[in-house]
Amino acid sequence: MSPIKNVAIIGGSGNVGRPILEELVAAGFKVTALTRATSTSTFPESVTVKKVDFSSPESLKEAFAGQDAVVSAIATVAVDSQEPIIDAAIAAGVKRYIPSEFGVNTRLTPGTTIGKILAGKVAVVDYLKTKESPNFSWTGVSTGMFFDWGLKHITGIDFDKKTVRVVDSGNEKFQASNLHFVGKAVASILKHPEQTANKYLSVASFNVSVNEIIKTIEQLTGTTYAVDKVSSADLEKLGADKLAKGDYSAFGPLVTAWNYADGANKGLTPETSANELLGLKEEDLKETVKAWLVKEGKL
Missing domain, CATH: 3.90.25.10 (UDP-galactose 4-epimerase, domain 1)
Structure with missing residues (x-):
């Protein structure tokens, strides 16, 4: 797999999105923040900002043109809107998609009470699995609290x-992670595309x-x-x-x-943590x- 250089982030001004964006910039990626037309969020000068109509597949496809990866930091209440975003990313030739997981390991939640709230996240990862191809892959990241x-x-x-x-x-x-540690994990995943392709990884600061x-x-x-x-x-x-x-x-x-x-x-545990794989230390x-x-x- 060729190196990932250009990264688009959705939700890059939020509580978890902002530190992810900052760590992507620090890691040397060329970062584009996708925002709604009405957004007043500001970003570092090195970050390209594109206004997008998230209800329009064509607008999304145009925004994703030339991007190697898309990172979604969409809020939990909106995670079920990601399937059209994923489709547009694939149509635009994006190679890697990181869904809005973070937090709880949703692979453990089906059949539980909390799983009823997180069902949208579970469905997105399940959908990504159906889209795997030689040209497209995904990585899910659980970070705990x-x-x-x-x-x-x-x-x-x-x-x-x-x-x-x-x-x-x-x-x-x-399992718990500092916010910038979450960003470092995302950056490391994109620095190691072959080792992290089509995997659900768990990391933790502590x-x-x-x-x-x-x-x-x-x-x-x-x-x-x-x-x-x-x-x-x-x-x-x-x-x-x-x-x-x-x-x-x-x-x-x-x-x-x-x-x-x-x-x-x-x-x-050492067996369930991806810290070593990603070169992260507690x-x-x-x-x-x-x-x-x-x-x-x-x-």
């Missing part, structure tokens, strides 16, 4: 009340437990936090009840139970937590 972006949610911390939330024992290790995070916060701040114990079974029931009513805030309790429940097994937990605490004004 967005660590530096979501630490307040992960710990349920209340700095004023000096409390933290612990699900079950709090000892269960789970495989860590909530108790380990809380201990690190307490060491850095010199403060002891009271523990608010929560049952994963209660969270699962809360999420299921919300979802039954069409309330998609169900994702919060469901993803919390998914990751932190005792026996969840959402941490990566990051420094203490330094990440410290930077977050400084940002929060707590150090």
Whole structure:
């Protein structure tokens, strides 16, 4: 497979899309950000911006002309709009498509309650599998929780009340990635097109437990936090009840139970992690937590 040089990104101004775009630029790719005509998002000067009508196959095909790869960072609520985008990319000669996965490993979710919310993502990867050819391939990427972006949610911390939330024992290790680590993973995938073709990969900055995070916060701040114990079974029931009513805030309790429940097994092992394949090293937990605490004004 020839090297990938030109990369188009959709959703490049979002919480996960922005760091992916920045890491693609840093890795030396020629990056094009595709936006809606009404978008007011701004990008680095080195990034080409194209206004696209995402409902028009011809507009998409024109935007994808000359692109080697497309990275989708479309929000979860819009993931089911990707099939026409994939078709247009193939028609334009794009060689690699990275769907809007990231987060939860959706290959594990069919048949589960959280899987009902993530069914659109599952369907997109299934669709990509049907499009594999000598000229077109895909790579899915699971990154676990967005660590530096979501630490307040992960710990349920209340700095004023000096409390933290612990699900079950709090000892269960789970997969989590800093946002720029997600971007580095995407860049490395595109730097290694042959090794990553038609694969679903899982990466992580950390495989860590909530108790380990809380201990690190307490060491850095010199403060002891009271523990608010929560049952994963209660969270699962809360999420299921919300979802039954069409309330998609169900994702919060469901993803919390998914990751932190005792026996969840959402941490990566050397056998399930693609860090080594992509030349990625786990990051420094203490330094990440410290930077977050400084940002929060707590150090």
